Amino acid sequence: MGRAIMIIGAGALAVGVIIYALIGCAQSQRYDVRSLPKWAWMLVILLLPVVGAVLWLLFGRPRADEAVREAQRGRGxxxxxxxxxxxxxxxxxxxxxxxxxxxxxxxxxxGRAPGARPVVDEPLDPMDPRYGGTDGTPPDPQDPAPGAPEK
Structure with missing residues (x-):
């Protein structure tokens, strides 16, 4: 009876290792798998149940330090x-x-701050009629402003 329990225990352990290897292989990223392509590892695990699972665990699964390195990578x-x-x-x-x-x-x-209003009292152009004539001379204070009604 003790021998039967050992055989059942070894069989359960073998099935557990195979299932663990199949799930690990299926969940691993395609480019992280080592040695063989991911599909080939699935075939090896299924066709050589215990040996394939052990080979996957030793040579195929992604290294633990790669997963840790990726997790520790800083944020952008x-x-x-x-x-x-x-x-x-x-x-x-x-x-x-x-x-x-x-x-x-x-x-x-x-010469003035942006948005400041220009000074209206001073003519902007020497030819401005407020200067008096077209020659740029100042207006005579006795003359009426151009356009103003005469008295």
Whole structure:
């Protein structure tokens, strides 16, 4: 009777190893399998039940250090909240610097701040009739403004 229990135990162990190897092979990624293609390992495990399962465990399954290395691989920069905050801050600083540069350029070019209203009292063009004549001389204060009704 003791011998029968050992045979049943060995058979159960063999079936367990075969099932473990088949499930491991089926769940492994195609490119992680070593030595043979994944489909070939499935055939070896099925056609040579115990030997194929042991061969799979020794030579075919992906190495444990590869799985650990893949799990420990860092996140991408777009997954890191600190990186995203730094990126947004840098973008804001660049936008602020660009606006300041535009403001300074406009001030140098026109002599007034962007958005400032031009002074209306001074003529923009020396040929402006408010200067008096077309020769650029100032108007005579006694002369009526052009287009004003005469008294």
């Amino acid at each position: 920069p777009d997954d890191d909240p600190q990186f995203l905050r730094n990126l947004e801050e840098r973008r804001r600083q660049q936008e602020q610097a660009r606006r300041l540069q535009d403001w300074e350029n406009e001030l140098k070019r026109t």
